[in-house]
Amino acid sequence: MTDQLSRAFQALADPTRRDLVARLAADGDATVGELAAPYDVSLQAVSKHLKVLEEAGLVSRSRDAQRRPVHLEAEVLDLMTGWIERYRRRAEERFGRLDAVLADMEHSEGSQGSDGEEAS
Structure with missing residues (x-):
């Protein structure tokens, strides 16, 4: 549990990742492309941020036909x-x-x- 808590706090130390989490919390599931739209960075850079969030248990990705939405895992936020x-x-x-x-x-x-x- 502490390891997950540490990873979650560490993942949220970055302002871009905090913003991604805030946007998912406000707007619901989104694709990498939708999440990347407001930033002046590549899809690859946003994907790297999402990978850190995913490893911390803060987000998950699923498959919905051709879409791969990113989903906020609120349980980890509850733990924090x-x-x-x-x-x-x-x-x-x-x-x-x-x-x-x-x-x-x-x-x-x-x-x-x-x-x-x-x-x-």
Whole structure:
């Protein structure tokens, strides 16, 4: 599982591959030619990007008559999201505890007079 997670994050380190994944998520399955259209690169270059995404499990290719559509594998994105979410929750818990400590400190300082003694 960790290896797949590492490969997925590594594959998405490239902005072109992130864009390909975003386009597949928004528009659904597409051919290599359709995916390559907005870029000023060769079909071979886009195919290489797709191969990296495929090896990471982020996309798959199927055969539909003469078409070979590329399909986004959302399960891998779910795996990545779960990993990120777990650490986001932990960070939020730590920030929540820090907020509570800072609020207690602020309250303690506010209840003291200007000479440092408790106000009555």
